[in-house]
Structure formats: C-alpha cells, structure tokens
Amino acid sequence: xxxxxxxxxxxxxxxxxxxELISDPEVIADTQRFMKLSKEEGSLRETVEKYKEYQKVTQxxxxxxxxxxxxxxxxxxxxxxxxxxxxxDRQKELEHELLVLVLPKDPNDDKNIIMxxxxxxxxxxxxxxxxxxxxxxxxxxxRQGWKVxxxxxxxxxxxxxxxxxxxxxxxKVYSKLKFENxxxxxxxxxxxxxxxxxxxxxxxxxxxxxxxxVDIKIDPKDIRVDVYRSSGAGGQHVxxxxxxVRMTHLPTGIVVAMQDERSQQQNRAKAMRxxxxxxxxxxxxxxxNQYNAERKSAIxxxxxxxxxxxxxxxxxxxxxxxxxxxxxxxxxxxxGELDEIIDALIVADQAKKLEDLKNE
Numbered sequence: 001x002x003x004x005x006x007x008x009x010x011x012x013x014x015x016x017x018x019x020e021l022i023s024d025p026e027v028i029a030d031t032q033r034f035m036k037l038s039k040e041e042g043s044l045r046e047t048v049e050k051y052k053e054y055q056k057v058t059q060x061x062x063x064x065x066x067x068x069x070x071x072x073x074x075x076x077x078x079x080x081x082x083x084x085x086x087x088x089d090r091q092k093e094l095e096h097e098l099l100v101l102v103l104p105k106d107p108n109d110d111k112n113i114i115m116x117x118x119x120x121x122x123x124x125x126x127x128x129x130x131x132x133x134x135x136x137x138x139x140x141x142x143r144q145g146w147k148v149x150x151x152x153x154x155x156x157x158x159x160x161x162x163x164x165x166x167x168x169x170x171x172k173v174y175s176k177l178k179f180e181n182x183x184x185x186x187x188x189x190x191x192x193x194x195x196x197x198x199x200x201x202x203x204x205x206x207x208x209x210x211x212x213x214v215d216i217k218i219d220p221k222d223i224r225v226d227v228y229r230s231s232g233a234g235g236q237h238v239x240x241x242x243x244x245v246r247m248t249h250l251p252t253g254i255v256v257a258m259q260d261e262r263s264q265q266q267n268r269a270k271a272m273r274x275x276x277x278x279x280x281x282x283x284x285x286x287x288x289n290q291y292n293a294e295r296k297s298a299i300x301x302x303x304x305x306x307x308x309x310x311x312x313x314x315x316x317x318x319x320x321x322x323x324x325x326x327x328x329x330x331x332x333x334x335x336g337e338l339d340e341i342i343d344a345l346i347v348a349d350q351a352k353k354l355e356d357l358k359n360e
Contacts (some may be wrong), residue, residue, distance in 0.1 A: 004098070004099065004102060004357070007102050007352050008042055008047070008051045008098060008102060011044055011047050011051070012048050012051060012052075013057045013104070014044065014047045015041065015044045015045070015047075018037055018040055018041040018044070019041060021037050022034060022037050022038055022041060031158075035227050046101065047098070047101040047102065048071070049111050050094055050097055050098055050101060051098060053094060054091065054094040054095070054098060057087050057090050057091050057094065058091060059112060060083070060087050061084055061087045061088060064080050064083055064084045064087070065084065067080060068080060068081070069116070085344040086359060099354055099357070100350055100354070101160070102357070103145070103350060103353045103354065103357060104353065106174075106175065106178070107180075108174045108178070108209035109172060109174055109175035109187075110171075110172055110174070110175070111173065111174045111209040112167065112168060112169040112170070112174070112180075112209070112210040112211055113167075113168050113173050113174050113177055113207050113208060113209055113210060114151070114165065114166070114167055114168075114207075114208045114210055114273070114274055114277040114278075115137065115166045115167075115168060115177070115180075115205065115206065115207050115208075116163065116164075116165050116166075116204075116205070116206040116208075117133050117134050117137075117160075117161065117163070117164050117165075117166075117203060117204070117205050117206075118130060118162065118163045118203060118204050118206075119156075119160060119161060119162055119163070119201075119202055119203050120183065120201075120202040120204050121201060121202045122186075122199065122200070122201025122202060122215075123201075124156065124160065124190070125159045125186075125190040125199055125201040126160075126201040126202060126203055127160025127161055127162055128156075128158060128159065128160040128190075128191070129156065129160070129184075129186045129201055129202075129203045129311075130160055130161045130162075130163075130164065130203040131159065131161050131164075132186075132334060132341045133184060133203055133205065134161065134164050134166070134233075134308075135334070136333065136334050136335070136336055136338070137166070137168070137177075137336075138336070139179075139335055139336025140336040140337075140338045141168055141170070141336075142336065143336055143337075144170060144171075144173075144176070144253040145170060145171075146168055146169060146170030146171075146173055147168070147169045147170060148167070148168050149166065149167040149168075149169070150164065150165070150166055151165045151166060151167050151258075151270055151273075152165040152257075152258060152270075152274075152281060153165070153273060158316070162356060165274065167210070167273070167329070169207065169210075173191070174207070174209045176342050177207050177342075178207050179201065179308075179322075179342065179345040179346075179349075180205050180207050180308075181205060181206060181308075182204070182307070182308035182309075183202050183203075183307045183308060184202065184203050184204070184205060184307075184308065184309050184311065185197070185200060185201070185202050185307055185311070186200070186202070186203070186310075186311045187310060187311070187312045187313065187314070188311075188312075188313030188314065189202050189314070198314060202307070206281070206347050208277040208278065208280065208281040209277065210273065210276075210277055218249065218275070218276060218279060222248055222250050222251055223247055223248065223250070223275070224247070224248040224280045225245060225246070225247055225248075225268075226246040226248075226252060227243075227244065227246075227264060228244050228246065229243070229244060243259065243261070243262060243263055243264045243267060244257070244258065244259035244264075244267060245249065245257070245258050245259070245267040245268050245271045246258075246271075247268075247271045247272065249276050249278075249279050252279060252282050254275065254278045254279055254282060256271045256274045256275045256278065257271070258271040260281055263311065307321060308320065308321060308322055309341075311330055311333075311334070312330065313330060315328070316328055316329065316330045316331060317330055318330050318333050318341070320341055320344070320345065322343060322345070322348075323344060323348045325341065325344050327340060327341070
C-alpha cells in the first residue's frame with residue numbers, strides 16, 4: 001500500500017502545483033495552456049478530496065484510540081468506540097475508492113466513438129440481428145443522454161443491415177461502450193424459418209474512439225482520394241456533381257467511402273473522421289495482439305473474432321462469456337437496458353487492474 005500512498009501524495013503535489021499555475025496571470029493570458037491545465041486540475045480534484053478525507057478519518061481514529069484509556073464515563077466510552085467503528089468502516093470504503101481512482105486511466109475514456117455494426121455469419125438473419133443491435137445501442141444512448149448520428153449504412157432487402165456506422169457523442173461514451181467490441185451471437189427462430197428451428201447467427205461490433213488531429217497524424221501523402229457521383233436518391237444533383245468520396249490509406253489498405261452528404265466537402269470531412277478512427281484502431285489492435293500473445297486480459301482484447309456475448313431469445317437470456325455473467329431479461333437488454341452488463345464489465349476490469357497494481 002505504501003507505493004499507492006506515494007502515488008496519492010504525488011497527485012496532491014501536482015494538484016497544488018496546478019492551482020498555483022492557473023492563478024498565474026501569464027498562464028491565464030495563454031488561453032490554450034490555461035484550458036489544458038484547468039482540465040488536468042479538474043481530473044485530479046476528486047482524488048485529492050477523497051485522499052484528504054481519508055487522512056482526516058485516519059487522524060480521527062488515531063485520536064479517538066488515544067482517548068480511550070483516559071475516558072472514565074461509560075456513555076462517552078461507548079460513543080467513542082462507536083465513532084471509531086464508524087470511522088474504520090468509512091476508512092475501508094475510502095481505501096477502495098482511492099485504489100480505483102489511482103488505477104491507470106484509459107486515455108480514450110472521455111472520447112466520442114465511431115461504432116461499426118456488421119452482419120456476419122447467418123445471411124439475412126445476421127443482417128436483422130445487426131439492426132437489432134443498432135436499435136439496442138440507440139435506446140441505450142438515449143438513456144445516457146448521448147447523441148447518435150448515422151454516418152453510413154448498407155441496408156438489406158429484409159430490413160436489416162450488412163453494415164451501419166454510427167457516431168455516438170456525449171459524456172464518457174468510450175468508457176462505457178469499449179467492452180462492446182467483438183462478435184455478438186444470437187440464438188433464435190428466424191422469421192424466415194417455417195419449421196420453427198432455432199438458428200445461430202452472429203454480428204460484429206467495432207468500437208473506436210474518435211481521433212482528433214493531436215491523437216494521430218496521417219500524412220496526406222499516404223491517402224489516395226477518389227471522387228465520384230453518388231448513387232441512389234438525389235435527383236439531378238446526383239447526375240451533375242461528383243460529391244461521393246473514397247479515401248484509401250495506402251500503408252494499411254484501409255478504405256472509407258462516403259456519399260451520404262450532398263457536398264463533396266461534407267463527405268470528405270466525414271470520411272476523414274472514420275479513416276482516422278480506423279487507422280488508429282488498426283495500429284491499436286496490432287499492439288494489443290502483440291501484448292496479449294504474452295498475457296491475456298480478463299476482459300478480453302475486444303478482438304473482432306472473439307465471441308463476447310450470446311443473446312438467447314427462446315430463454316430470454318443474455319450471457320457475457322468474458323465474465324461469466326448471465327441475466328434472464330433479454331427483452332429489457334434489447335430495449336437498451338445495458339447498465340447491469342456494462343457495470344459488471346467495468347467492475348471486472350477494475351478488479352483486474354487493482355490486482356496488477358497491488359502486484360507491482
């Protein structure tokens with residue numbers, strides 16, 4: 001624990017330093033630096049407040065224990081013992097909270113995401129399941145107060161999606177949805193099945209943090225841009241204007257095509273957002289694959305081929321295979337009530353990180 005307390009003291013020292021800096025007239029005059037330091041100060045505030053409360057509670061326990069031998073009034077003695085017991089309970093709570101607060105932070109947790117949902121094995125049924133997953137995440141995002149924007153979609157004739165790409169914006173989106181990365185399996189009787197047999201199909205979900213210019217640099221020389229006329233609805237505009245954009249990142253071979261917007265400039269901007277996210281995700285997956293070859297995470301790598309969850313319709317059951325969680329309310333999960341699953345995944349991830357921290 002001493003290493004952890006050293007880390008906490010370092011956080012307090014940095015917090016005090018930041019408070020001095022953001023009071024400096026020179027820093028205040030530099031808007032960009034002031035904003036950056038203020039954001040860092042805000043991110044440390046909860047840890048510092050909890051640590052100061054922990055120190056205060058610890059001091060109260062020590063003071064009360066010293067007093068015990070000098071108290072000759074039975075009622076006051078019982079009151080002091082009760083205060084010690086209450087303080088020790090709070091001390092344990094604060095210890096756990098502080099351990100969680102000093103865990104290594106995922107730098108992407110506060111970011112918006114680009115989510116790609118694709119029908120995989122199972123033909124039409126897989127595309128219908130992809131549409132069900134889209135609706136599930138849409139309802140969950142509404143519950144969280146997030147904004148969902150459909151960036152690209154490839155619908156099927158049966159009402160599903162071969163692929164649908166979303167931008168989800170709001171508070172701590174990546175921190176809650178990053179565990180959705182992977183292969184999702186559904187077991188149910190397809191609407192096209194006349195014999196009533198249960199079929200198994202899959203859809204994949206890719207979750208990528210939206211990358212800003214500061215996060216990943218893509219050399220313009222590494223991108224080939226092709227423009228062409230949009231297909232589909234649009235009337236005369238489509239015939240006259242080459243507004244659709246296809247971007248190819250030459251080093252990785254990643255291709256993004258965008259034709260949703262009427263102007264080429266808007267399609268370029270959207271295509272670049274997706275391209276940055278996919279290129280970042282490509283290199284991140286590469287690093288994680290190398291890391292996980294040596295050590296497998298308890299939550300899993302989020303690899304697209306990894307089957308993370310099964311949705312069993314006949315038994316109204318959802319099972320997350322990474323943490324062995326099974327809940328019998330599939331209907332509620334599909335309507336966007338994902339909190340129980342996501343909270344359990346976050347807790348399991350924190351437990352793994354705590355174990356690693358204590359073993360350092």
